[in-house]
Amino acid sequence: MVARTRKQLRRHNIRAKKRLGQNFLLDKGILAQLAAAAELSLTDTVLEIGPGSGNLTVELARRAGAVIAVETDRDLEPVLAANLSEFDNIQVIWGDFLEQSLESLWQLAPTGLDGERKVVANLPYYITSPVLIKLLTAASHRPRLAVILVQLEVAERLVAEPGTKAYGSLSVLTQYFTCPELVLKVPPTAFFPRPKVWSAAIRLRFRDQPAVKVQDEEFFFKVVRAAFGHRRKTLLNSLHYDLGERIAKEDIATALSRASIDDKRRGETLNIEEFALLTTALTELLR
Ligand code: SAM
Numbered sequence: 001m002v003a004r005t006r007k008q009l010r011r012h013n014i015r016a017k018k019r020l021g022q023n024f025l026l027d028k029g030i031l032a033q034l035a036a037a038a039e040l041s042l043t044d045t046v047l048e049i050g051p052g053s054g055n056l057t058v059e060l061a062r063r064a065g066a067v068i069a070v071e072t073d074r075d076l077e078p079v080l081a082a083n084l085s086e087f088d089n090i091q092v093i094w095g096d097f098l099e100q101s102l103e104s105l106w107q108l109a110p111t112g113l114d115g116e117r118k119v120v121a122n123l124p125y126y127i128t129s130p131v132l133i134k135l136l137t138a139a140s141h142r143p144r145l146a147v148i149l150v151q152l153e154v155a156e157r158l159v160a161e162p163g164t165k166a167y168g169s170l171s172v173l174t175q176y177f178t179c180p181e182l183v184l185k186v187p188p189t190a191f192f193p194r195p196k197v198w199s200a201a202i203r204l205r206f207r208d209q210p211a212v213k214v215q216d217e218e219f220f221f222k223v224v225r226a227a228f229g230h231r232r233k234t235l236l237n238s239l240h241y242d243l244g245e246r247i248a249k250e251d252i253a254t255a256l257s258r259a260s261i262d263d264k265r266r267g268e269t270l271n272i273e274e275f276a277l278l279t280t281a282l283t284e285l286l287r
Pocket of ligand 1: 097123
Protein backbone atom coordinates (compact mmCIF):
# COMPACT_ATOMS: atom_id res chain seq x y z
CA MET A 1 0.00 0.00 0.00
CA VAL A 2 2.86 2.38 0.83
CA ALA A 3 4.42 1.91 -2.60
CA ARG A 4 1.07 2.08 -4.41
CA THR A 5 -0.12 5.30 -2.76
CA ARG A 6 3.24 7.00 -3.21
CA LYS A 7 3.31 5.92 -6.87
CA GLN A 8 -0.22 7.23 -7.45
CA LEU A 9 0.60 10.58 -5.86
CA ARG A 10 3.74 10.84 -7.98
CA ARG A 11 1.89 9.85 -11.17
CA HIS A 12 -0.61 12.67 -10.63
CA ASN A 13 2.13 15.05 -9.62
CA ILE A 14 0.65 15.49 -6.14
CA ARG A 15 2.79 16.48 -3.20
CA ALA A 16 1.41 16.09 0.32
CA LYS A 17 0.38 19.57 1.46
CA LYS A 18 1.61 20.45 4.92
CA ARG A 19 -0.81 23.35 5.28
CA LEU A 20 -3.74 20.90 4.87
CA GLY A 21 -2.26 18.46 7.39
CA GLN A 22 -1.79 15.79 4.72
CA ASN A 23 -0.16 12.81 6.41
CA PHE A 24 -1.58 9.79 4.64
CA LEU A 25 -2.07 6.69 6.74
CA LEU A 26 -0.59 3.77 4.84
CA ASP A 27 -0.41 0.95 7.40
CA LYS A 28 -3.03 -1.59 6.36
CA GLY A 29 -3.31 -3.11 9.84
CA ILE A 30 -3.89 0.26 11.49
CA LEU A 31 -6.42 1.31 8.84
CA ALA A 32 -8.38 -1.88 9.54
CA GLN A 33 -8.17 -1.34 13.32
CA LEU A 34 -9.48 2.22 12.95
CA ALA A 35 -12.45 1.06 10.88
CA ALA A 36 -13.10 -1.80 13.33
CA ALA A 37 -13.05 0.62 16.27
CA ALA A 38 -16.12 2.31 14.75
CA GLU A 39 -18.10 -0.94 15.25
CA LEU A 40 -19.77 -0.52 11.86
CA SER A 41 -22.72 -2.38 10.48
CA LEU A 42 -24.11 -2.41 6.94
CA THR A 43 -26.98 -0.14 7.99
CA ASP A 44 -24.70 2.61 9.39
CA THR A 45 -23.88 5.92 7.71
CA VAL A 46 -20.30 7.10 8.11
CA LEU A 47 -19.11 10.63 7.68
CA GLU A 48 -15.39 10.75 6.91
CA ILE A 49 -13.56 14.06 7.24
CA GLY A 50 -10.59 14.31 4.86
CA PRO A 51 -10.50 11.03 2.90
CA GLY A 52 -7.16 12.01 1.29
CA SER A 53 -6.17 9.22 -1.09
CA GLY A 54 -9.04 7.04 0.12
CA ASN A 55 -7.24 4.27 2.01
CA LEU A 56 -9.43 4.61 5.10
CA THR A 57 -12.54 5.36 3.01
CA VAL A 58 -12.29 1.93 1.38
CA GLU A 59 -12.12 0.18 4.77
CA LEU A 60 -15.21 2.10 5.87
CA ALA A 61 -17.15 1.41 2.65
CA ARG A 62 -16.59 -2.33 3.11
CA ARG A 63 -18.17 -2.27 6.57
CA ALA A 64 -20.89 0.44 6.39
CA GLY A 65 -24.06 1.12 4.39
CA ALA A 66 -22.96 4.52 3.13
CA VAL A 67 -19.88 6.72 3.39
CA ILE A 68 -20.04 10.47 2.94
CA ALA A 69 -16.51 11.80 2.61
CA VAL A 70 -15.72 15.52 2.75
CA GLU A 71 -12.37 16.54 1.22
CA THR A 72 -11.11 20.06 0.69
CA ASP A 73 -8.23 19.35 -1.71
CA ARG A 74 -9.54 18.88 -5.25
CA ASP A 75 -6.04 17.94 -6.48
CA LEU A 76 -6.70 14.52 -4.92
CA GLU A 77 -9.68 13.88 -7.20
CA PRO A 78 -7.95 11.53 -9.71
CA VAL A 79 -6.36 9.40 -6.97
CA LEU A 80 -9.59 9.24 -4.99
CA ALA A 81 -11.63 8.41 -8.10
CA ALA A 82 -9.27 5.53 -9.00
CA ASN A 83 -9.20 4.09 -5.47
CA LEU A 84 -12.94 4.31 -4.83
CA SER A 85 -14.14 3.21 -8.28
CA GLU A 86 -15.31 -0.26 -7.24
CA PHE A 87 -17.66 1.08 -4.51
CA ASP A 88 -21.15 2.42 -5.09
CA ASN A 89 -21.81 3.42 -1.48
CA ILE A 90 -19.36 6.36 -1.25
CA GLN A 91 -20.18 10.00 -1.96
CA VAL A 92 -17.35 12.52 -2.04
CA ILE A 93 -18.24 16.10 -1.18
CA TRP A 94 -15.62 18.67 -2.15
CA GLY A 95 -15.23 21.49 0.34
CA ASP A 96 -14.12 22.58 3.80
CA PHE A 97 -15.80 20.39 6.43
CA LEU A 98 -15.98 23.32 8.85
CA GLU A 99 -18.19 25.20 6.42
CA GLN A 100 -20.59 22.32 5.80
CA SER A 101 -23.93 21.87 7.50
CA LEU A 102 -23.90 18.56 9.36
CA GLU A 103 -27.63 18.26 8.86
CA SER A 104 -27.23 18.46 5.07
CA LEU A 105 -24.36 15.97 5.08
CA TRP A 106 -26.39 13.35 7.00
CA GLN A 107 -29.27 13.89 4.59
CA LEU A 108 -27.09 12.59 1.75
CA ALA A 109 -27.45 9.07 3.14
CA PRO A 110 -29.82 6.91 1.11
CA THR A 111 -33.30 6.73 2.55
CA GLY A 112 -34.03 3.50 4.34
CA LEU A 113 -30.58 3.24 5.91
CA ASP A 114 -31.73 3.00 9.50
CA GLY A 115 -28.50 2.23 11.36
CA GLU A 116 -26.39 4.70 13.33
CA ARG A 117 -24.61 7.87 12.29
CA LYS A 118 -20.87 7.68 12.86
CA VAL A 119 -17.86 9.86 12.15
CA VAL A 120 -14.45 8.41 11.34
CA ALA A 121 -11.49 10.61 10.50
CA ASN A 122 -7.75 10.82 10.40
CA LEU A 123 -7.94 14.50 11.17
CA PRO A 124 -5.58 17.17 9.94
CA TYR A 125 -3.98 18.44 13.12
CA TYR A 126 -4.66 22.09 12.39
CA ILE A 127 -8.45 21.70 12.59
CA THR A 128 -8.74 19.13 15.39
CA SER A 129 -10.29 21.46 18.00
CA PRO A 130 -12.82 23.20 15.71
CA VAL A 131 -13.92 19.83 14.26
CA LEU A 132 -14.36 18.37 17.75
CA ILE A 133 -16.32 21.41 18.92
CA LYS A 134 -18.49 21.27 15.79
CA LEU A 135 -19.34 17.59 16.40
CA LEU A 136 -19.85 17.92 20.15
CA THR A 137 -22.14 20.92 19.92
CA ALA A 138 -24.17 19.75 16.91
CA ALA A 139 -27.30 19.12 19.01
CA SER A 140 -29.62 16.73 17.14
CA HIS A 141 -27.08 16.29 14.32
CA ARG A 142 -24.42 14.72 16.53
CA PRO A 143 -23.20 11.28 15.53
CA ARG A 144 -23.76 8.30 17.81
CA LEU A 145 -20.07 7.47 17.82
CA ALA A 146 -16.86 8.95 16.45
CA VAL A 147 -13.41 7.44 15.93
CA ILE A 148 -10.88 10.15 15.37
CA LEU A 149 -7.14 9.99 14.89
CA VAL A 150 -5.49 12.98 16.54
CA GLN A 151 -2.09 13.89 18.00
CA LEU A 152 -1.40 11.67 21.00
CA GLU A 153 -1.12 14.75 23.21
CA VAL A 154 -4.61 15.89 22.17
CA ALA A 155 -6.05 12.39 22.74
CA GLU A 156 -4.61 12.47 26.25
CA ARG A 157 -6.31 15.81 26.87
CA LEU A 158 -9.69 14.47 25.82
CA VAL A 159 -9.61 11.55 28.28
CA ALA A 160 -7.76 13.42 31.07
CA GLU A 161 -8.90 13.23 34.68
CA PRO A 162 -9.15 16.19 37.07
CA GLY A 163 -5.90 17.24 38.70
CA THR A 164 -3.69 16.09 35.83
CA LYS A 165 -1.64 18.37 33.59
CA ALA A 166 -3.59 17.29 30.49
CA TYR A 167 -7.00 18.15 32.01
CA GLY A 168 -8.52 21.29 30.48
CA SER A 169 -11.71 22.83 29.15
CA LEU A 170 -11.65 20.53 26.07
CA SER A 171 -11.60 17.52 28.45
CA VAL A 172 -14.71 18.81 30.23
CA LEU A 173 -16.53 19.68 26.98
CA THR A 174 -15.74 16.22 25.54
CA GLN A 175 -16.67 14.34 28.72
CA TYR A 176 -19.87 16.36 29.11
CA PHE A 177 -21.20 15.13 25.76
CA THR A 178 -19.39 11.79 25.34
CA CYS A 179 -17.58 8.89 26.99
CA PRO A 180 -14.11 9.11 25.41
CA GLU A 181 -11.64 6.21 25.19
CA LEU A 182 -8.13 6.09 23.81
CA VAL A 183 -8.22 2.97 21.63
CA LEU A 184 -4.98 2.88 19.68
CA LYS A 185 -1.59 4.60 19.62
CA VAL A 186 -0.09 5.10 16.17
CA PRO A 187 3.64 5.73 15.49
CA PRO A 188 4.87 8.30 12.92
CA THR A 189 6.12 5.41 10.74
CA ALA A 190 2.52 4.52 9.83
CA PHE A 191 2.16 7.71 7.75
CA PHE A 192 3.50 9.25 4.58
CA PRO A 193 4.97 11.77 4.99
CA ARG A 194 5.86 11.00 8.60
CA PRO A 195 4.65 13.51 11.19
CA LYS A 196 6.99 14.52 14.02
CA VAL A 197 4.76 13.18 16.79
CA TRP A 198 2.79 10.06 17.71
CA SER A 199 -0.95 9.95 17.07
CA ALA A 200 -3.79 8.17 18.82
CA ALA A 201 -7.27 7.08 17.90
CA ILE A 202 -9.94 8.25 20.25
CA ARG A 203 -13.42 6.76 20.34
CA LEU A 204 -16.21 9.06 21.47
CA ARG A 205 -19.49 7.45 22.46
CA PHE A 206 -22.05 10.24 22.47
CA ARG A 207 -24.25 10.24 25.56
CA ASP A 208 -28.05 10.28 25.34
CA GLN A 209 -28.00 12.95 28.05
CA PRO A 210 -25.02 15.13 29.03
CA ALA A 211 -22.93 13.83 31.95
CA VAL A 212 -24.38 16.46 34.32
CA LYS A 213 -27.50 18.58 34.38
CA VAL A 214 -27.08 22.33 33.92
CA GLN A 215 -29.70 24.95 33.17
CA ASP A 216 -27.64 27.11 30.87
CA GLU A 217 -25.06 25.18 28.84
CA GLU A 218 -23.44 28.31 27.45
CA PHE A 219 -22.86 29.73 30.96
CA PHE A 220 -21.57 26.32 32.16
CA PHE A 221 -18.85 26.37 29.48
CA LYS A 222 -18.06 29.99 30.28
CA VAL A 223 -17.46 29.01 33.92
CA VAL A 224 -15.33 26.03 32.82
CA ARG A 225 -13.22 28.20 30.50
CA ALA A 226 -12.83 30.86 33.21
CA ALA A 227 -11.69 28.23 35.74
CA PHE A 228 -8.98 26.96 33.37
CA GLY A 229 -8.11 30.36 31.97
CA HIS A 230 -5.44 31.25 34.49
CA ARG A 231 -3.82 28.09 35.75
CA ARG A 232 -1.62 29.80 38.32
CA LYS A 233 -4.45 31.70 39.99
CA THR A 234 -6.73 30.27 42.67
CA LEU A 235 -10.22 29.36 41.49
CA LEU A 236 -11.72 32.47 43.13
CA ASN A 237 -9.27 34.81 41.39
CA SER A 238 -9.48 32.99 38.09
CA LEU A 239 -13.29 33.13 38.03
CA HIS A 240 -13.25 36.76 39.14
CA TYR A 241 -10.80 37.63 36.38
CA ASP A 242 -13.14 36.38 33.65
CA LEU A 243 -16.60 36.75 35.19
CA GLY A 244 -15.90 39.85 37.32
CA GLU A 245 -17.90 42.14 35.08
CA ARG A 246 -21.08 40.20 35.75
CA ILE A 247 -20.52 38.85 39.26
CA ALA A 248 -18.89 40.50 42.28
CA LYS A 249 -15.97 38.68 43.92
CA GLU A 250 -17.93 38.18 47.19
CA ASP A 251 -20.75 36.55 45.21
CA ILE A 252 -18.31 34.19 43.50
CA ALA A 253 -16.95 33.30 46.97
CA THR A 254 -20.53 32.66 48.19
CA ALA A 255 -21.28 30.43 45.17
CA LEU A 256 -18.08 28.43 45.77
CA SER A 257 -19.03 27.97 49.40
CA ARG A 258 -22.60 26.90 48.50
CA ALA A 259 -21.14 24.36 46.09
CA SER A 260 -18.80 23.15 48.91
CA ILE A 261 -15.71 24.03 46.88
CA ASP A 262 -12.69 25.54 48.66
CA ASP A 263 -11.99 28.87 46.93
CA LYS A 264 -8.24 28.30 47.15
CA ARG A 265 -8.40 25.26 44.92
CA ARG A 266 -7.15 25.50 41.33
CA GLY A 267 -9.71 25.25 38.53
CA GLU A 268 -8.04 22.17 37.07
CA THR A 269 -8.85 20.10 40.20
CA LEU A 270 -12.64 20.36 39.76
CA ASN A 271 -14.52 17.40 38.37
CA ILE A 272 -17.48 17.82 36.04
CA GLU A 273 -20.06 17.43 38.85
CA GLU A 274 -18.35 20.23 40.81
CA PHE A 275 -18.39 22.45 37.72
CA ALA A 276 -22.14 21.82 37.43
CA LEU A 277 -22.74 22.61 41.14
CA LEU A 278 -20.71 25.79 40.86
CA THR A 279 -22.59 26.88 37.72
CA THR A 280 -25.93 26.30 39.45
CA ALA A 281 -24.82 28.29 42.52
CA LEU A 282 -23.60 31.17 40.34
CA THR A 283 -26.81 31.12 38.27
CA GLU A 284 -28.94 31.36 41.43
CA LEU A 285 -26.98 34.42 42.56
CA LEU A 286 -27.46 36.08 39.20
CA ARG A 287 -31.25 35.83 39.35
N1 SAM B 1 -7.92 9.98 5.46
C1 SAM B 1 -6.63 10.01 4.79
C2 SAM B 1 -5.73 8.99 5.42
O1 SAM B 1 -6.05 8.51 6.51
O2 SAM B 1 -4.67 8.70 4.84
C3 SAM B 1 -6.00 11.42 4.83
C4 SAM B 1 -5.77 12.00 6.19
S1 SAM B 1 -4.86 13.51 6.19
C5 SAM B 1 -4.24 13.52 7.84
C6 SAM B 1 -6.11 14.77 6.33
C7 SAM B 1 -6.97 14.99 5.10
O3 SAM B 1 -7.92 16.02 5.39
C8 SAM B 1 -6.22 15.47 3.87
O4 SAM B 1 -6.65 14.75 2.75
C9 SAM B 1 -6.60 16.95 3.73
O5 SAM B 1 -6.59 17.42 2.40
C10 SAM B 1 -8.01 16.94 4.30
N2 SAM B 1 -8.45 18.23 4.87
C11 SAM B 1 -7.69 19.21 5.42
N3 SAM B 1 -8.46 20.22 5.83
C12 SAM B 1 -9.74 19.88 5.55
C13 SAM B 1 -11.00 20.52 5.73
N4 SAM B 1 -11.09 21.73 6.31
N5 SAM B 1 -12.12 19.89 5.31
C14 SAM B 1 -12.05 18.67 4.71
N6 SAM B 1 -10.88 18.01 4.52
C15 SAM B 1 -9.75 18.60 4.92
